[in-house]
Amino acid sequence: MSDGILINEEQALLKLFATDHLNVPERTILPNGKVRASLARELIEKHLCLYGWFPATEQYPTGDQGGAYYQLELDKNESLSLHSNVEYAYLRYKHSKKRFSSIPQLITAYLRVKEDEGLDGLSIDWDR
Template structure:
C-alpha cells in the first residue's frame, strides 16, 4: 500500500517575514523559491540584516546559532560570530585545508559593526544562495 501526500504552501509553514527569512538564510545557507519571493525586491537589505545580527549577538552571544559550533574536523566549514559581554567581537572561521580536514581560526574586531561587515562580505563571496546584499539599503 502506498500513500500520496498533497500539501499546500500554508501547510509547509513557510516563513514570510523578512527577519525570519534572513535568519533562516544565514543558518542554513538556503531559501526556497516562495521564501525568496517574500524578500523585498528579492535582495538582502544590509540595514535589516545588520540589525538582526547585532540583536541576535547581544541576546545570545553567537550568530548564527546560540552556541559555539564545533571546531576542527568535527565542525566542517563555517563562519560564526561571537560577541562577548566585555565587548570582544570575534569572527570564527572553520575551513578545509585538505580533503575533509578542517582548521579553525579566529579574528578579533574593534567593534560589532566591523565584525558584522566582515562577516557579510565573506558570506557574499560564498554566494548567499544566489542572493545579493544591497549595501545601500
C-alpha cells in the same frame, strides 16, 4: 513560506544565515530578491547581543567536527570575533578566529565573507 508556514523577511534572513539556503517561496519575501544590508545588520546585532553568538546560540564545533562555517562571537568581556572553520583538504577543516574592535566592523566583515561565499546565489543590497 517554510514547510508550509508563512515567514517574514526577518525570519527568512535568520534562516538564510543559519542554513545558507532559502527555497523559492522564501526568496520572494526579500525585496527585489536581495538581502537588505540594513536589516541584516540590525538582526545580527540584536541576536549577537542577546545570545553572544550568530548564527546559533552557542559556538559551533571546531575543526573536522564542525564542517565549514562562519560565526560571530561577542564574549562576556565584550571581545568581538569572527570565527571561521574552512576546508583545507578533503573533509579536513581548520578553525581560525579574527578579532574586531566594533560591532559594525564585525558584522560588515561577516556579511562580506558570506556574500563572497555565495549566499545561496543571493546578493546584498548595501544601499538599503
